[in-house]
Amino acid sequence: MNIYNIKSSQLAEFFEQLIKSGKIVIAPVLKKSGKVFFEAVHSYDQVSTDYIQTGFSAKSVVFPKVEELFSFKKDDEGIEITNNLHTIPETVVWGLRPCDASAFNYLTEFFLKENPDTYFAVRKEKTTLIAISCAKADDACFCTSVELNPGSTSGSDMLLTTMGESVYVEVITEKGKAAVETAASLFTPGEEKSKEEFLAKVTSVFSMDEVKERIKTAYDSAEWKHASMGCFGCGACAFACPTCTCFDIQDEGTQDSGKRLRCWDACGFGLFTKHTSGHNPRTNQTERRRQRLMHKFKYSVENLGIVSCVGCGRCIRNCPAHLNIFENILSVTK
Amino acid sequence: MTSLQNKVTELFENGTINLLIGFKEAIHKLPVPCFIDNVSQVEQLIFTPSCKGNLSVYLLKTEVKQAKKVGILANVATLRAIVQLVSENQLGDIEKTVITLDAKGELVVFATMDELEAYVQANFPDLSEEDKKLLDQLNAMSRTERWQYWTEQFTACVKCYACRAVCPMCYCSSCTVEGNQPQWIKVSSETTGNLEWHTMRAMHLGGRCINCGECGRICPVGIPVHMLTVKMNQDIEAEFGAKTGFSVKNGYALNSFKPGDKEQFIK
């Protein structure tokens, strides 16, 4: 880990250098609806700095909502299959929160550990993550309950923490170093210091150890029905979530030419597990919501050793009924 | 305990309801739906003018129907939805107890559907100021400009179907998007396909939507989805004189023909 400092007033210049370096720069942008979303930008003017959390996560950079697996075309000789993995550009994601950066650790384990996913691998390789610590949090945030914190460097290539007139820069990886080098003159080497006073205070709502233990026997809890009553079975939570990875594979076009796509899917949808025969292993919304929570706090731990929830609170904010994941976890593990 | 909480306790204790769908305060101090099946949970209940959500959608949920005797806190938009749902024969499975808050802040527990209908007709809601403004803006646009507006909006749609999920009128057990023989609506999210989805849905809702605005309010990417049907309803009201959620004898303007209608094709 290398420490640098840069003047707050020069962040814009650093940003412009990143753009000039030829990479695609994705940053939080304030939309007309009042929500902030990650978008490709061309200048620092477009970047929003006054937000607690973006609407959706940055996972679409490595796991887009629609990914073309390949395109095909029938000709006299047979079928030609091509894909455009070679066109994926170098990308910098600016302004993700420490929780979001940590989510990339989970995504990497999930997609690459077993049966590695080529599309994710190519995209992740070309992505640099520049995270910004949280000076503010709201009551949907619960990162400290899942063993993270508003100043965590986990998963990011570089973490920026504003400390008054200057920005404390933690460079964690080679990619972070390369980012510094695009504007080396702006950075001065610095000393390690505590970020605590500049970080938001996020109260813990549960003990991760206790939840991990109790959830082992939570499957048959009678509380699931009540906890899931408000759930309509839409995909808002899963699509907003930085660690949700379920997808559908769909062909579009005709049998003569077209493409095969992978698109975001959600275990909350009624059809998610339905067989062609009509049999559905998860017949009602209670069972489907239970699956989502059990997966995040038990099955991911059993399979990859990681709780696949980073406490970003997006599911709570985006849910039409504002279903509260940590309240539900507490009630089913009582 | 507030008078609301006392009233609800009473309804549980005298066996009128097994389940109450109401509001409680949650994150960001927002009122969110809550489900009470026991008097011990009553103290979280709130019902104020800021409780704008339309809870009627839950009356169609299997788990709610299982409770048989269901109470619901209903603002005027929700009352309107209940009238429309009754006119479409969708609420026959449950015994409902509907509670509203009148303009003076007094609780009203409707004894009969007629009473509810009369109340709705006497307090028929207008569009919110915000929606009126946006509707005016849309009406002022040329066709090209309107097309441009919606194309831009629906490029952001991620096909999460939250709009469909939260709508009390979207109760089809097998939705058009779920079929793949043929595949009317694409699964993937891209501009044209998204426009197709929303246009199709607006067509299924025009003349049934009760303008609660929930779909637009809850859209995770901030698309004012409700304006499609608000505009359609404006046109349908002008053409057919039909006001959705006004009367249980309503039915559905676009699938009924009355001798007074101006179309000549059937004569």
Add this chain to the structure above:
Amino acid sequence: MTNQYIPYKMRIANIIEEAPHVQTYRLEFVDEKDAEQFSFKAGQFAEYGVFGEGESTFCIASSPTREGYLECTFRSSGRVTKALANCELNDIIGLRGPFGNTFPIEEWYGKNIVFITGGIGLPPLRCLIWNLLDQREKFGDITIYYGARTVNDLVYKEELEEWKNRSDVNLFLTVDPGGETPEWKGLVGFVPTILEQNPPKSENSVAIIAGPPILIKMGMPILGKNGFENENIYTTLENRMKCGVGKCGHCTVGKTYVCKDGPVFTYDEVLNMPPEY
């Protein structure tokens, strides 16, 4: 890193109409190089795709001991299987695989093997049956309980004849009551009933049961009653599958991915899973 989503191109070399709406396709690799490096073991499945329509999951129904081709047997019921059924000889379809785990055949040397299945549950076991029969001397008794709703619904009719006529195979072939024809010479009765009336011996035996959920539900207790331990009863689970490689999430049962941790499981393993299959 192999790209798990790019299919092999397969030519339809032969089509057999097995039963109403059920066909077997024999597939050959278009590219010789693919044929050379492809190998699979009994129990594994593949994703068979019609370009432009989608993919469907079936087992590989031919035995790995038979080289040069792969076979799949399917019932046309949804969009993709109907499109597949509409294909003709020499059409090119896509195949991704092999996916999943395998039957632990090496652990069964010297043992008696019992197969219990019905209807369209036979294809995944047919691969295994031929795999064993092609090395017959390594195993003890081989007993097969198979039935379908009607005579017409039986699949692999010619192979059933062959198995019936082999002295080293015990075949209990049945149709449901009412499904027999006047010429029918086999048994009449539901498969679990026939199983109960002619129970297999459990000593030094392994049972593989697959097929419609009702068959498994009724067959398991009968095996248990006759002394079969749960760890010696195998099944092949089916769930909605898309990617085949443990990523899309559709086939999960608890922490288990049917596509990569299965589809072959012992009954013990199945009992330890939440009932979501």
